[in-house]
Amino acid sequence: MTDRPETGHAPVHAARYFDGAQVRVGTVVAGADGIRLLPTRAPDGSPHLDGLVTGLFTDHHVHLQLVDHTLLAGSRLGAVADLGAELGWISDLAAGAAVQNSGKNPATHPTTPETAPEPAVSPESWTQISYAGPFLTAVGGYPSDRDWAPAGAVRQLADPDDAARAVDDLTASGVSFLKVVGNSDAGPVLDDELMRALARLAAEHRVPLVAHAEGPGQAQRVARLGATRLAHAPFSEHLTDDEIAEQAATVSWISTMAIHEGEALEVVTDNVRRFFAAGGELVYGSDMGNGPTPVDLRGAEIDALRTAGIDGLDLLTALAPADPLLSAAPLLLLPDDDPNRSRLLTTADLEY
Structure with missing residues (x-):
């Protein structure tokens, strides 16, 4: 038996993140309300997210x-x-x-017409x-x-x-x-x-x-x-x-x-x-x-x-990123800490 969700995503990952001043160690949590970054260390044995996390x-x-x-x-x-x-x-x-x-x-x-963002x-x-x-x-x-x-x-x-x-x-x-x-x-x-x-x-x-x-x-x-x-x-x-x-x-x-x-x-x-x-x-x-x-x-x-x-x-x-610890704020993942490779962090990044 396991308490991991059936989606195949681990709910908790250890992560390095940049808070606007320095790199720290925290926890990325995936839940029903999206992905959140917490300033506390992940439990021992948690998988590590590959890359640096920060705000937009x-x-x-x-x-x-x-x-x-x-x-x-x-x-x-x-x-x-x-x-x-x-x-x-x-x-x-x-x-x-x-x-x-x-x-x-x-x-x-x-030249395409102006449209609203995708829902x-x-x-x-x-x-x-x-x-x-x-x-x-x-x-x-x-x-x-x-x-x-x-x-x-x-x-x-x-x-x-x-x-x-x-x-x-x-x-x-x-x-x-x-x-x-x-x-x-x-x-x-x-x-x-x-x-x-x-x-x-x-x-x-x-x-x-x-x-x-x-x-x-x-x-x-x-x-x-x-x-x-x-x-x-x-x-x-x-x-x-x-x-x-x-x-x-x-x-x-x-x-x-x-x-x-x-x-x-x-x-x-x-x-x-x-x-x-x-x-x-x-x-x-x-x-x-x-x-x-x-x-x-x-x-x-x-x-x-x-x-x-x-x-x-x-x-x-x-680059003055937003505070990544803000609740519900979108997060970026920077592979190899490289801004040019940055992309929005999604639950797909938290797959085992």
Whole structure:
């Protein structure tokens, strides 16, 4: 006789798991209500789960209005930060409303019609969405002249009063960040007075100021004027070691390395390697929607981070996984501790 379920699945497995800070030993339990991770050790003799368990990952830079956002359900992403979309659209999506994407990036999403996720996808697998709303840019600045930018996804600021109205509107609408643009390679940029005003307003409203910095000197300029995070690891030029040290002390970077190639990729890889070695905070971001990016974890971005020397626990930390001990939370299994091989943990993984 045996008290094991007739399904052929062992109810308890010993498992290694990453809690966001370190690898620990716990227990994976399969029951009628799904799979749970417990922080206690499994009973002696329990089978061992082959791989590392953790929560769903975070992508800190996406543009959901340019992709088939319904594919997020059931993906390996538990949270995303949208850094440029029409405010009403993205706030509706974050609240769970059914919305259509803009269709302006055909290279990124298929031509099939928007559909709801398959009923088999549980509500818990829906990705949490935080957002900035529109790009805040100079009059005529990037990306106001780009065909891919959805209507309402760019707000052009002429002076500090304009900036104050914009920040009041956005923070009253529940944004989690402000996204400003300093792209001198593609047009006018917000002047120093406007950038300082936006930094002050962001601090007053207790929201991070995330800056797209592109062009010579722009990464240092936006950091000096009060940006708290760069939307892209700097790729326009090699920063000096002193500049890297200043950046590491004042701002965090979102990686977005795999959107580059050639010289820009070499530059961003060098900057990231030295920034991280200097103690800078680097988080994973794919710039989802910029070209043919997956609506999921992007393997090329993981590879780029590894090339820059970020691997192991450092890589897992940059991916900012959800707490795997949360009840009913979806779990990921990472064979050989490799994020690129990660997949949703299912009862099939618990077969004897």
